[in-house]
Amino acid sequence: MTEISMTSETRNQTANRVQIALIIALLIALIFAPFVLYPVFLMKVLCFALFASAFNLLLGFTGLLSFGHAAFFGGAAYFTAHAVKEWGFSPEAGILLGVAGAAVMGLVIGFFAIRRQGIYFAMITLALSQMFFFFCLQAEFTKGEDGLQGVPRGHLLGFIDLNEPLNMYFFALGVFVLGVFAVWRIVHSPFGMILRSIRENENRAISLGYSVNLYKLGAFVMSAALAGLAGGLKALVFQFATLTDVAWQMSGEVILMTLLGGIGTIFGPIFGAAFVVTVQNYLSTTGFPVTVLTGLIFIVCVLLFRRGIVGEFNASNLAVKLGLKSPK
Amino acid sequence: MIMIFGIPIQAFLGQLLIGLINGSFYAMLSLGLAIIFGLLRVINFAHGAQYMMGAFAGFLLLSWVGVNYWFALLLAPVIVGLTGIVIERFALRRLYNLDHLYGLLFTFGLALVIEGSFRYFYGTSGQPYETPELLSGGVNLGFMYLPIYRGWVVVASLIVCIGTWLLIEKTKLGSYLRAATENPTLVQSFGINVPFLLTLTYGLGAGLAALAGIMAAPIYQVSPLMGSNLIIVVFAIVVVGGMGSIMGAIVTGYMLGILEGLTKVFYPEASNIVIFVIMAIVLLIRPAGLFGRDA
Numbered sequence: 001m002t003e004i005s006m007t008s009e010t011r012n013q014t015a016n017r018v019q020i021a022l023i024i025a026l027l028i029a030l031i032f033a034p035f036v037l038y039p040v041f042l043m044k045v046l047c048f049a050l051f052a053s054a055f056n057l058l059l060g061f062t063g064l065l066s067f068g069h070a071a072f073f074g075g076a077a078y079f080t081a082h083a084v085k086e087w088g089f090s091p092e093a094g095i096l097l098g099v100a101g102a103a104v105m106g107l108v109i110g111f112f113a114i115r116r117q118g119i120y121f122a123m124i125t126l127a128l129s130q131m132f133f134f135f136c137l138q139a140e141f142t143k144g145e146d147g148l149q150g151v152p153r154g155h156l157l158g159f160i161d162l163n164e165p166l167n168m169y170f171f172a173l174g175v176f177v178l179g180v181f182a183v184w185r186i187v188h189s190p191f192g193m194i195l196r197s198i199r200e201n202e203n204r205a206i207s208l209g210y211s212v213n214l215y216k217l218g219a220f221v222m223s224a225a226l227a228g229l230a231g232g233l234k235a236l237v238f239q240f241a242t243l244t245d246v247a248w249q250m251s252g253e254v255i256l257m258t259l260l261g262g263i264g265t266i267f268g269p270i271f272g273a274a275f276v277v278t279v280q281n282y283l284s285t286t287g288f289p290v291t292v293l294t295g296l297i298f299i300v301c302v303l304l305f306r307r308g309i310v311g312e313f314n315a316s317n318l319a320v321k322l323g324l325k326s327p328k
Numbered sequence: 329m330i331m332i333f334g335i336p337i338q339a340f341l342g343q344l345l346i347g348l349i350n351g352s353f354y355a356m357l358s359l360g361l362a363i364i365f366g367l368l369r370v371i372n373f374a375h376g377a378q379y380m381m382g383a384f385a386g387f388l389l390l391s392w393v394g395v396n397y398w399f400a401l402l403l404a405p406v407i408v409g410l411t412g413i414v415i416e417r418f419a420l421r422r423l424y425n426l427d428h429l430y431g432l433l434f435t436f437g438l439a440l441v442i443e444g445s446f447r448y449f450y451g452t453s454g455q456p457y458e459t460p461e462l463l464s465g466g467v468n469l470g471f472m473y474l475p476i477y478r479g480w481v482v483v484a485s486l487i488v489c490i491g492t493w494l495l496i497e498k499t500k501l502g503s504y505l506r507a508a509t510e511n512p513t514l515v516q517s518f519g520i521n522v523p524f525l526l527t528l529t530y531g532l533g534a535g536l537a538a539l540a541g542i543m544a545a546p547i548y549q550v551s552p553l554m555g556s557n558l559i560i561v562v563f564a565i566v567v568v569g570g571m572g573s574i575m576g577a578i579v580t581g582y583m584l585g586i587l588e589g590l591t592k593v594f595y596p597e598a599s600n601i602v603i604f605v606i607m608a609i610v611l612l613i614r615p616a617g618l619f620g621r622d623a
Contacts, residue, residue, distance in 0.1 A: 065429045112608050115615040119371050119428050120567060124611065127564040130557075131604035138597060248560060252436060259433065291444030298437025302430050303419060 022267075030173055039165040040237065045277045046176040047234040052257040052269030053183045054226030059255075060264030061187050062219040063199030067122045067251050068109060068129025069227050072102040074245030075132065076228030081148040081241035082141055091154045091162055095175070095232035102228020103221050105132070110220030114213050117202070126248060133246045147242030151235055162236065172233055179229050184266055186222060195219050227254075249291075256294060259301050262308030271309050335593050341472045347589015348582070349478055349547065352485035353540050355581030357562045358569065359489055360536035362577040363496070365566075366509045367529045370420065370431030375562065376555030377442040378534045381408045382541025384446060387457050387550045397460035397546075404542040405535035412534030416527045424526075439556070446552035454549025481543055488539065489578045496574055505529065564607040570620020580618060 033042050051073050058064045076098035084094040113124045136142045143149075153162035162168045186192050198205045198212055206212050235241045244250065253276065261272025276294075283290050301308070313319055357375060364372045372378075385404035389395035395403060415438065423430045459477045466475040496502040508515045508522050516522045541555070548554055562581075569580030584603050591602040598605070610618060 065432070112611050115611050116567070119365075119432060122429065122432055123371065123563040123567050124607070126560055127567065127604050127607055130560045130564075131601045134600040138600075252440070255433065255436075289444045289448040291440045292448065295437040295440030295442075295444060298440065299419070299434060302434040302437065303422060306426075306430070 026267075027177070034166060034169045039169045041277070041281060043169055043172045043237045044234075045274045046172050047230050047237060048254070048257060048273040048277055049270040050176050050179045050233070051227055051230035052254050052261065052273045053180050053266075054223050054230060055254045056258045056263065056265075056269045057183050057186060057226065058219055058223040059258060060268075061192060061199065062195040062216060063202075064114075064216065064220070065118075065122045065255070066113070066125040066220070066223070067248070067255070068113075068125035068127075068132075069224075069254050070246050070248060070250035071109065071129035071132040072105055072224040072227040073231035073234070073250060073254070074136070074241070074243075074247075075105050076102040076231030077235040077241035077245045078136065078142055078148065079228075080232035081151040081235040084154060084236070085148060085151045086141075090158065091156050091171075091236055094154075095229065095236070098232030098235070099225050099228045102231065103225035106221040106224025106228075107217070110217045110224070114216045114220065126251065129246070129251060130248060133243070133248070136243060136246050142241075142243075145243065147240055148235075149240045151239040151241070153236050153239065168237065172237060175229065175233050179226050180266070180270070182226060186219075187266070191215070191218070252298075253294070256298055256301075258308075259306075260297060260308055262311035262314075263306075265308070265310040265314065268308050268310035275309070338472055340593055343589045343593045344586065345472075345474070345478060345589075346592070347586040348482055349585070350588060351582040351585020352482055353544055353558070353581075354562060354565050354585045355489050355578045356485055356536060356540040356543075357558070358565045358577040358581045359492055359574065360533040360540075361562065361566055362569075362571045362574055363492070363536075364530060364533035365571045366574075367505060368416075368420070368424070368431070368526055369428050370423070370435065370530075371428070371563075372530075372533060373432055373435035373559065374438040374442065375435075375533070375537050376557075376559030377439040378408050378412065378537035378555070379541040379544070379558065380446065380552060380555035381411070381442065382538025383457070383545040383550045383554060384450075384541075384552075385538065386542040386545050387455055390457070397542075400542055401539070405538040408538030408541075409531040409535030413527055413531040416530040420530065421523070421526070439559075443552055443556055450552055452551065452553060454551035454554075457545035457550050459546040477546055481547065484543060485540075488536070492536065493574050493578065561603055564603050568603075568607050568610045568617060570617020572617070573619045576617070576619025 030042075030046075051069070055066065055069050058066055058069075079101040080094040080098035083089040083097045084091060089097065109125060109128045112128060113121050116124060137144060153168060156162055156167070156171055160167050160171070162171060187195075194205065194210055194215055197208075198210070198215060202212060205215075231245065234245070257272035257276050258269045259272070260275060261270065262268025276297075279293065280290055283293060305312070307315060357379060361372055361375055364370060364375075382404045385407050386397070386400035389400045389403060390397075420431065420434065423434055463477040463480050466473050467479075468474075494502075496505060504515065504520055504525060508520070508525050512522050544554070565580055565584050566577065568584065569576045571577065584606065587606065588599055588602055592599040614620075
């Protein structure tokens with residue numbers, strides 16, 4: 001593809017234009033989607049897309065594989081549900097409390113997990129989130145196996161009735177856009193560049209004088225807080241918070257969404273989440289076991305498809321022509 | 329009645345025994361994980377599923393073909409080990425040159441497929457597996473009642489663990505394995521078939537998990553999900569022990585099993601999480617793990 005003679009500057013400009021056009025197209029699609037598709041389904045996609053984006057901040061841009069993100073997602077769902085239902089918090093305050101709770105949990109779990117690297121990091125996050133699962137199983141406020149049910153959606157800012165499906169949808173869309181924008185902002189900040197340098201070569205980042213552990217912990221807390229945002233939102237959308245959200249299977253699901261969509265891309269987790277949620281919805285009407293298919297997609301992704309949907313697209317000729325990726 | 333720290337001695341010893349039995353399974357499973365990780369640098373997430381497959385292999389051999397416990401004890405590990413060999417040969421092998429995390433993700437997917445399939449066919453309820461006649465009943469030790477089968481599990485697991493340790497530390501094959509762990513390229517250059525060793529190791533690890541599974545079958549019920557929560561506890565144990573040493577994995581397994589049992593006596597609410605708490609403490613004091621060589 002080297003025949004295309006563009007200076008890098010014009011190529012960047014085209015790339016930006018193409019990206020902006022894609023983002024606008026996606027937003028327009030999301031704005032009109034609830035008039036065509038079932039809003040609750042769309043909101044589920046938005047929650048998981050945000051969750052996967054938050055997770056990708058850690059895996060894709062910092063190179064840390066957390067196997068315990070369900071703790072932040074499900075934990076925040078419990079916090080938000082409890083605050084809204086038992087304490088009468090407004091929805092926005094409830095979600096903020098969920099985010100704060102998830103951030104604190106991220107600080108604690110991250111503090112232990114960053115003491116080891118690679119595979120150990122994954123196992124430690126998994127073990128600590130499992131510990132949180134057992135805590136939720138036994139604690140009073142989570143209502144054990146029943147979970148917190150009948151969580152009221154309430155009125156946003158006191159006057160927007162979220163029981164209206166469309167109001168709730170656009171609130172969820174707003175939270176989603178805000179969350180993904182936050183991820184994008186973090187990734188493209190100087191802080192994000194340092195995270196990437198840690199991903200590429202941790203020892204070199206240390207030798208350059210960065211306190212790598214602080215940066216990792218920072219990324220971990222941000223990712224946990226954003227996962228909490230998704231979890232809190234989910235509690236309002238579905239009006240319940242249960243043990244399913246904190247179980248390790250949920251951590252596996254978010255890994256799958258990110259891997260399938262494309263690790264280290266902004267759009268990958270969104271497409272991955274949309275795909276996985278759609279497939280789950282479809283399969284729930286048939287008798288086919290969801291776990292088996294989830295596992296199979298995992299295996300295929302790892303063996304043949306490691307760049308994911310968006311990653312493969314970015315590497316394709318079309319993406320090069322559009323200027324999204326510079327030719328080799 | 330004799331009391332220990334305000335607890336009747338029967339209850340105390342009873343929980344100690346349960347702890348020792350759990351510890352036996354922890355030791356066998358973390359041993360297998362450590363062996364696989366040592367050579368393949370893969371964390372075998374499917375270990376819990378292979379443990380479950382071992383129990384199911386025993387159960388199905390009995391109900392379909394009428395193979396008794398003793399033959400199942402031999403056959404189940406062989407069957408599951410062979411499936412492990414096939415998986416290593418055709419899939420896992422392709423991942424060695426990539427980031428180790430892909431091995432974890434692949435085996436995670438594998439565990440989901442295996443457990444999901446068994447769940448689809450057998451549901452989530454447990455299937456009982458009869459204790460073999462020779463080992464049923466119990467003996468009264470004066471201070472407590474010991475079911476013979478449980479005593480057998482403790483002894484057998486000790487034999488398996490020590491046997492595996494001897495195999496790796498004292499035999500020619502073991503020395504090849506250890507050498508290949510240190511420097512696979514060099515060992516290959518001496519004309520030893522390292523890829524074959526890797527395949528064998530994965531089969532051995534899977535077989536060990538299956539052996540633990542068939543031994544567990546008469547104690548816990550045979551159910552598709554019997555391994556899925558267990559594997560996470562075993563991961564925590566592996567973090568505590570550090571995967572550098574085989575003996576470390578064994579000792580940590582027994583130790584944490586017993587500690588968990590004792591927690592059931594003194595503070596039952598925490599018994600689910602005590603191993604994770606210990607893991608956190610060890611990470612604070614000695615991040616490389618109790619027996620780990622490097623961070």
